[in-house]
Amino acid sequence: MASIKDFNSTLSFAQARDDVYNTVMKEYTDNVVLQTQFHRQFLKQFRDDCIKKSANKDLLAENIGVWTKGLQHNYALEKEVKHTMTEITAEIKQKQMKINMIRQEIEKLHEQAKSKELMKSQYKANKDRLNNLQKVRLVFQDQLQMELRTIHDAKFQFVFRGIGPDDNRPYIITMGINNDRSYLIFSCQPSIECLPDLERQLQETKNLAVFLSNVRLQFVSQAHKM
Template structure:
């Protein structure tokens, strides 16, 4: 056994202790490296698991949205089918009603034909009355134009008030101080065949009364004679 008093003993002991210490440090370093590798591997495993979970959640969300879209589309299709069934039912009902109304339509057509025939008779009657009025105009022309110097003009009205063909009766020899001064009354025939006084120049306040009397009597010469008298009366005031 080596004596403790050996002078090399202290060095050998120190070297042995350093060797043991270095081995422990090496072992500790290996443990730290292993632990670090395990931590990194664990982090990668956790990250991979987290990514997988996130992707799964995203896929589940997309699948849920797709399911919701399909449900909405299905609801719209069902609604459309209900509307179409309702429309078809309405069309069938309408066809049935039209079939039921066929006789009524035929009766209405017959009634319209009868009314058209009556209207034709009325038009023919109005045409006859218009011809009578035209004859009266001819007589008035002879009486007033040839004997009293009255001029008859045909005009085409451009306004709503004077629409269609009208006649102007131009009276002269009214004012003693101006024999050529023109006094004018414009008239026409309404759709119902009645005379219509459009205007007079100068204005006669009694013209509506004279027009009403003309429509009652249908005597155009008398109307023109009364208009002439009123113009003469007004000119001498």
């Protein structure tokens, strides 16, 4: 082994030491440069990510603001629409009530018109009947010695006289008129046995003159039997 006091050996050692030192320092420097570059790149990437995230955050916050305003606008619009629909529904109900009232009034008017027409028809029928009775009275008053009397409750009486030669008693039949223009017989004094048959013929024929003639004949027949 060479002595450390040997100049060449000392120089070789120093040269080897320097080479090792330079190598180590170079590797260290390269590593530091590499780590520095990596760290700078990491910091740049981190900064870019932070900037991007900050921009995304601002954009998200802006979008949230827009969405919030949109939701508020939609809520206000929905509230207004509900209010408008409530008013429209109430107005429709009021109009429907008015329509129902008008319909009821129209139905009442129709009923009144029907009643009026029915009253007119009944009045005309009664008037025609009374006119017919007046004609009968004029025709038979002298020939049959009959008198027509009008009494309350739409009733009238036919009073016959001169039934017998010495009989001046009144023979009376009380009658009326139904809404269907048919005749009613309330009483007959004195009673006639075949009066139901005569009444049935009257309802079938509506010929009051024949009915009164037959009634007088029955009164005469009955008076002769007495």
